[in-house]
Amino acid sequence: MHISPDEIIYWQYGFFKISATLVFTWVVMFVLVSASYLITRNLKKGLHRSRWQNGLEMLVLTIQQQITDAGLTKPRVYMGFLGTLFLFIAMSNLLTIVPGFEPPTGSLSTTIALAACVFVSVPYYGIKNRGIKGYLSSYTQPTPFMLPFNVIGELSRTLALAVRLFGNMMSGAMILAILLVISPFIFPVIMSVLGLLTGMVQAYIFFVLASVYIGAASVVTKQQSLTLRSPKPNQPKEK
């Protein structure tokens, strides 16, 4: 029994190796990209459209709406990153229903890589929206004494993102494997369905948490800057 698909290695040359994690990640990527290409190659911009296009539009609009609900005022800026996070995790978890498929999200390497992307994107969007000074000053809020705690919080929440997703997906796979040994009929099916639900929930949690982190790094600082500017009524208006 493999705890992580990283342990399944198809090819290795020194530091470089091709594990099941990479292979199934490519499978997920292939499914997502090929499906998107097939649906959007004959995209119709009129009022009449195919049901597949309609489904994709619903998906994109739902993601956009969720980003907006998370507090980000320009959802299309974050659509690529956050949407890809959600779709990749969701598709990886959904494909567990395929026999023999090992979800890449069950690998700590994958979840650490995704969490690292979030960890990098938060300062990226924060600096992009507010500037480096404004972003860095957010670590000294509400007092500079909170700086180490904020830094620790930043790291810990990234680690939590990775471990949460890995733990859930790994545990699901482990439970399913153990149940197959104990009760090979019926019950593993129920647990597999439950695993699908858990996988979708985890994808949503990862997506929402990433949105909140990015939003906290950009939108909140904007509100603070607006609050600082407002109590100066006698000053001439800026042109």
Added chain:
Amino acid sequence: MPIDWFTVIAQGINFLLLLWLLKHFLYHPIIDGLDAREKKIAGILADTDTSKAQAENLRTEYESKLAQIKQERTQLVGEAKNEAQTASQNLLDDARHNAEQIVKKRVEALRLEMAELKQDVLQQNIQEVYALSRKVLTELADGDLQTKMIDKLVQRLNTVDDDQHAALTRALANSGNQIVVRSAQSLTQAQRTQLLACLQQCLPSLTKDASQNSGVNTAPSDHAHSIKLSESIVPSLINGIELTIGGWKLAWSADNYLAELQEDVEAGFSPVKEKPLGPNVNEGTDNPEAYTAHPEAEIPHA
């Protein structure tokens, strides 16, 4: 549980690659399509608003036109009603006029018919009166009445004027002293004697004048004896006597009176046709002058 850092890096790269691919094949086409659709819908909505405004303008225009049409229709209907009333009134007037003309013609026809009827009745009455008079006079005619008529003729002969006297003289000469006597009854000897005596009394002057005018010398006695009386009985004279001398006739008879009476009455009634109906229709018959008969009837013959 070891962490394979190569896998971590590779997954990071894979994620970034997937992000780029999905941006290229999923997000951008879908978002562009949504924007295009929204733009199209906005255009459709704008066109709809424009069309709605145009429709509103058209509706307002059509309502105004409809109101105008209704007004024109009301006006036309009113004019048509007035024309119909005028035409109806004209037709009624024409019909009334025609009816009046028909009634007038009918009344005129009735009046003429009544006048003709009255004329016929009058004519018939005149004929009756004439026949009755003729009958009465015929029944009353006798020798005494004829004697009186001869007296009247003799009196007439004695009172002829000079022009008539000269005409009689020439007529007597031209006729060869032939005098025709016509009477309703045969002359009695006394009447014949009286008539001859009257003629003999008048003949000298007649003979004298005739001899002077014609250059023939005739003795009065001879001349008187040369007069030839030719008598003839004409019952139609009723009461009367005629002396025909050449182309001249001296007469006194009831027949002449009645003929003159009839002519005068008919001449008196003839204008009645031209007179309107009324109480004066019998005016001619009431005029006594219309029945006046001349005692002498001289009929010159060419």
